[in-house]
Amino acid sequence: MEKKDVILSVRNLDVSFKTTAGDIHALRGVDFDVPRGKTIAIVGESGSGKSVTVKTAIGILDSNGRINAGSAEFNYARESGEVIDLDLLKLPQKEMRHHINGKRIAMVFQDPMTSLNPTMTIGSQIIESLILHYKTPKAEAEKRAIELLDMVGILDPEKRVKNYPHQLSGGMRQRVVIAIALSCNPDLLICDEPTTALDVTIQAKILELIKDVQEKLGISVIYITHDLGVVAKVADFVYVMYAGKIVEKGLIDEIYYDPRHPYTWGLLSALPDLDTHDERLYTIPGSPPNLLHAVSGDAFAPRNEFALRIDDYAEPPMFKISDTHFAATWLLDPRAPKVEMPPELRARIDRMLKEEVQKHD
């Protein structure tokens, strides 16, 4: 991929947290790229390090966190057309807050009630960053706030700008948060579980909204979620994370129709299937490893029914499946025995592929 096509490129990110119990090695060498104008999704269980990854990249890591190694190359074009290339991890915090946070990279958090200020009207919260970053005159900023509210689908924006967050429903609040995030025309939007606190009906609407503005404004989006249904709707590229590492990455179709890592198999199998009447849901046995202790070999091996002997002492490298599809499991080594995905999952994927054929008839 050409460098210009990648807006954010994170390499070998290694982060640990100091706690009273000892150092927690939360990220153990994470690599990912965000192609310009595309959507990537980072998927994993809670505690796998997906939030820590993006928080580190945009400089809002908790105070007990330490970056041991890594880089996060970010590039953007100034208004003058000059292209700026920088490593976000080396940028001083002050510079980061002034030029990057909110202006170039904006973030939408999980719970819209806690990310909005209850004592300010939503209008003044939207214009806050405009005035700060661009020194827009107040009257103009207010006009822009109404435009933004209109764009995120809030009816009667002229009246709504004067409302306080508690006067809005959960879905409306999340729309306001998105409007704030979009106010400075960011190049990159990060959505950390944007719909987990919302109902299914509203969830679908919010996802459609984010997709819509992305197409209109041509921004890049990072989704962090554990919901594979959400990922199916929005993502172009998927990164599956486990215990502080990326274990599989690929185009969305490759991950859903041709998963190779046993952990991805588990995640996909655990989804309840609307079309069959299985007696039991598939579960991944055991629980994620405690990262207080050093991980030897493959971190997923103790929960993996297909684990090989080598998994106990050697960490698998990323094996290449296609130009875009990689997975870190020894099962892909040419010397490994041939292991197929569980038959139930195979059957489900075959059915999903057929569904499509019927639809296009």
Add this chain to the structure above:
Amino acid sequence: MIDYTKEPLLKVENLKQYFPISKKFVVKAVDDVSFEIYPGETYGLVGESGSGKTTIGRSIIRLYDPTAGKILFEGKDISGKMDRETNHLLRTEMQMIFQDPMACLNPRKKVADIIGEGLDINHLCKSEEERNAKIARILEKVGLAPEHTVRYPHQFSGGQRQRVGIARALIMNPKLIIADECISALDVSIQAQVVNLMRDIQEETGSSYLFIAHDLSMVKYISDRIGVLHLGHLVETGTTDEIFANPIHPYTQSLLSAIPHPNPRIERERIAQTYNYYTSGIDYLSGKLRTVEGTHKVLATPEEFETWTSTHFEYHG
């Protein structure tokens, strides 16, 4: 298989739960809802936030005093003033599992005391040994180890904490368990573990569940029958197959269309249906629950019922 000819375990008739906010303003959280749950059955209540599903659960177990209506549990009325005996019946035979396992477990108590609290209060154990044996047995059933009894809630992971919440409900050997969004706070893979556990327990003990959730794919998986709530009204009810195969009410249709499918090629193109009560021209108050077929009922006026059911037999255009 559930025997629907038997007397229902729980019968809710025209339940109303109002919350007066000021002299002029009353929130009608639940407005005229009726349904019943049979022994050994799982009844799923679904709806968006604010539809009153949690309120119904809390009214049934008497965390609220119902404004009007009747709740019959094992033939006894538990909606009004209860005598000692009925109160005891309610507090032992009906249990609740809450949404957030961190918030509902006392952080200053050890797991053994959290689980054993119901036994202690109701004086159900004669000796200390009997109590400890019971706790150990229930812990094993929910997949926790005996040494966990001396731990505190914060020393567990989210899924384990929810197991403690389930163990606390199960130790009373209840006939009805109200599970209020008990898996929403958990990860997908942990959700599957908890749901499997709940099913296993039901098979073993034959208890009934009132399963309250907004995640329809899980509800479909676990429930025998489903009730769809909107703005405090039960708009549609029926067996899981009836609701999913043939949703009649426009709200149910929009709810079903919003379920994300783990199939990217279909999901990318799909747009969820919208439903707005205030612009739809539907008035829940003038409607009545009308039978479509079997146990499948929908809230509608005669004209609405006519149009909604007839369109199903037209060509798709």
